[in-house]
Amino acid sequence: MNSPGARVQHLDGIRMLDLFAGPGGLDVAAHFLGFKSIGIEWDRNACETRYAAGLPTIHADVSVMRESRFDEIPRSVEILTGGPPCQSFSVAGKGAGRRALDTVKSYIHRLVHGDDETTIDEELRALDDPRTALVLEPLRWLLKAIETEGREPYKVIVLEQVPAALPLWDVYARLLEGGDGRLRGYKYDAECWELKTEQYGVPQTRTRAVLVARLPGYGAGKPPKTTHLPFDVHRRIRKTAKVDTQQAGSESSENKSPWISMADALNNASQLKDSHVDVSRLRTGGSTTFFVVSNYGSGGDPKNRGRRNSSEPAFTVTGKISRNKVYKSEEDKKAARSVRFTIPESGVLQTFPHNFPWSGNDQAQQVGNAVPPLLGMHVLSKALRGNAPEPHELADARTWPTVPRSTTDELRVIGCGDQGQCPPDSHKVIRPSRKHAP
Structure with a gap:
């Protein structure tokens, strides 16, 4: 089950790395567009859903993977995506991230211009909500790829967050366009979009701030064309x-x-x-x-x-x-x-397939944390191919393919077979998930 052949089979040809992958909203979107992905996810329950769905996964902390396990990421990866945890920026939260916007902007500049990362990490730990610092991780992953011998910079970067984070994506975009400091002259064409999910056929009102950055020659710069009318929430x-x-x-x-x-x-x-x-x-x-x-x-x-x-x-x-x-x-x-x-x-209602194999505990939280796959299909298709998803791709996205138990078992071994490398205490025995009332 943990044979080299199984590992090669599941990790061969991976083009997309999804940070903070959750149960797989962007990975599901990539699957139906024909792009193979691997996700990094901290939550064991979300990992169980991903294994059951046949999605290659590493059960780990994003920061730890970057700092000490970066070499485990397939070298075929050329697309970086991610939706950092939004709780500190969301209007439903306590607002620590929104209050710290100017501070976080300064850290983005400092990272690009080469300030000492140990000092930056110490300062980040002092923030009111440590999760605020996670919005910097995609940038740190890009810089790591640029500075690691034998690696290439990501050709396309797609990030999403709640609308309150849009000013941070703007700072990202301007710095990526400049190519200065640790970017070593790599200049990206970057755009920031504010998208309403119901305008892309998602049966839900939800607004997301999206950053798309591409090295010259990849994709198109305009936001994906809306397909549906907006809904008047007021x-x-x-x-x-x-x-x-x-x-x-x-x-x-x-x-x-x-x-x-x-x-x-x-x-x-x-x-x-x-x-x-x-x-x-x-x-x-x-x-x-x-x-x-x-x-x-x-x-x-x-x-x-x-x-x-x-x-x-x-x-x-x-x-x-x-x-x-x-x-x-x-x-x-x-x-x-x-x-x-x-x-x-x-x-x-999040546009996951009707038969998506939700697994583990806290399934409602998994659903809520995910990027709507249909929105992801429109964003990724535009960013990677310059066009909208094909009608047959949208039709296929209604049903998830059956995944053999052997595949789930092999992916679990790849993702957290060595439990010592998983997040602390994440493999303690937990209560069975409660039933959700019909």
């Missing part, structure tokens, strides 16, 4: 449209499709062969009709829980999606008769 405040009305605007003249609703996404998934999605409990009189009450407050009032109808896109899918309450009617709400989205349904 519609009730404006009182300009009924709940079920698609937002009108200048983009409607471009013949874009309406955004995808929760009901449409779940119904379509439920009709696929051997579907893991069953919407029968959400049906009333033959139609899938429900509304969702968010676990989060809105408008600054924690008691004012947001609400979305089934004919609308979902709220941003987070690790708390299993706490959102789903009701078929107002009568059910008054009687406190709610259901919850299952893990396969939550994954579909």
Whole structure:
């Protein structure tokens, strides 16, 4: 099982390295576009999902891999991607990263211009939230590749984060364009995009800040063309449209499709062969009709829980999606008769295949932490090929291929067969995952 042949088979031809890979949002996107990837992930549960899905993985800390295990990364890698943990920058968090934006900008400059990294590391450990420093890791990986004998600089870099991190991507972009200091003259064409997921067919409102940087001659500079209309998240405040009305605007003249609703996404998934999605409990009189009450407050009032109808896109899918309450009617709400989205349904709202093999514990958190694969397909296709995903690629992305148990076992050995190199305490015995209410 741990034979050299198995390792070569699974690691041969890998072109993309995904930092902070999670359960595989960008890796799933790369798979359907025909690019083989390997991910580095700290969380054991996410690794179990990745192994079950057949995604090459190293169970490790991103910083440790860069510092002491860099030689384990296949030399065929030419694309660097990653979505550093967003908690310190997200509006749902405590905001340590947002408060430290100017400080982090200075560290980006200092890293490129050769300041002592030991000193920088000591200062980073003093930040209010240590996770803030992780947004620097993609840059440090690029510099490591440039400075390591026998390695080539990454040809394409794709990074994503919450919108609050966009100013940091701007700093990244300007420095990558300059090629100064430790970049050793390598100059990238760099662009920063703010993308709304529902405009790319994701049945969910979620805005992401994306950085795409390419060495000259690779890819195209403009953001991927939107395929769907935007959703007006402030519609009730404006009182300009009924709940079920698609937002009108200048983009409607471009013949874009309406955004995808929760009901449409779940119904379509439920009709696929051997579907893991069953919407029968959400049906009333033959139609899938429900509304969702968010676990989060809105408008600054924690008691004012947001609400979305089934004919609308979902709220941003987070690790708390299993706490959102789903009701078929107002009568059910008054009687406190709610259901919850299952893990396969939550994954579909993130545009994972209906049969994606979610494994390990904390599956709702895994779903919420991921990049929506459909958004990833549009971003990667534009960055790597200069065009949109092909229709057959989008169609194929609805279903995940069956992965033999032998492949899962071999990947687990590659990823964490030597448990001594995995994150501390990550292989302690843990309780079985709790069942998510249907």
